[in-house]
Amino acid sequence: MELLKDSRKKEWFWIENSLIDNLDLSTYEKMIYIVLVRHLDDESTCFPKKSTIAKEAGCSEATVKRTINSLEEKKLIKRVFRKDKKTGINTSNLYYVASSKLGAHTEPRGGSDRPANNTHINNTQLTNNIYSPAEQKEGKTNDKVIHKRIIDYLNEKVDKSFKSTTKKTRDLINARLKEGFVEEDFYKVIDNKVHTWLEDDKMNVYLRPETIFGNKFESYLNEVPRMAKNGNESVKQNKEVSKNKFANFEQTFTQYSNKELDEIIKKSQKAKFEK
CATH class of the missing domain: 1.10.10.10 (Winged helix-like DNA-binding domain superfamily/Winged helix DNA-binding domain)
Incomplete structure (x- = not known):
């Protein structure tokens, strides 16, 4: 055989x-x-x-x-x-x-x-490697480059300093690659978990290679980031509501429909001319 x-x-x-x-x-x-x-x-x-x-x-x-x-x-x-x-x-x-x-x-x-x-199973004959020694060395170098790109992207997103040369991190990435996942999948998982965990004080500690590149990788990849019906609710909650309806242009359009804005403008103009 x-x-x-x-x-x-x-x-x-x-x-x-x-x-x-x-x-x-x-x-x-x-x-x-x-x-x-x-x-x-x-x-x-x-x-x-x-x-x-x-x-x-x-x-x-x-x-x-x-x-x-x-x-x-x-x-x-x-x-x-x-x-x-x-x-x-x-x-x-x-x-x-x-x-x-x-x-x-x-x-x-x-x-x-x-x-x-x-x-x-002893003494099995293997076919010749289709790559030259130089090409095999290039393949190993390419793996190191992939590791670095993935970890650099994670560090940029979570403001950390994880190393791409750590054996455990390399093993996790290689394991997912052998399962058929591609480099772009790692970026999507990072984006999904940053969106979900970064602002969560309890969960942001898990934004690390051993967690997001582990056995739940496929589940994280297929997550759909939750968005509020009228936009990102977490962003809206962080905005300070001003008593002045026109203090924040974006806030005004968030709180009122076009019809309501027209009515507000008409009332404002009417009040101005009555004075």
């Missing part, structure tokens, strides 16, 4: 032509294989949940289950069942993804070590 090497750049991933040309594979088999390749890590493995695979492939979880079985029968993937050591509960499966090239469908002779779940 010849495994695919995860040697892509994070903004995109590649698929072998032999997968597209394989007439023996169904549409779902090709789509689910592509989803698994998208999630590959640098050890040629991935472990997305069935619900994630179903969502990204556009099918039901039952279809995912059937298709995973058929891909394993065709020796395009190797599945390893995993359990939580403490609870004994099944967790997401670990998948080794084979090359789809013709002639590569041999029994696995081994692979890499996964210390987290004690999975061992």
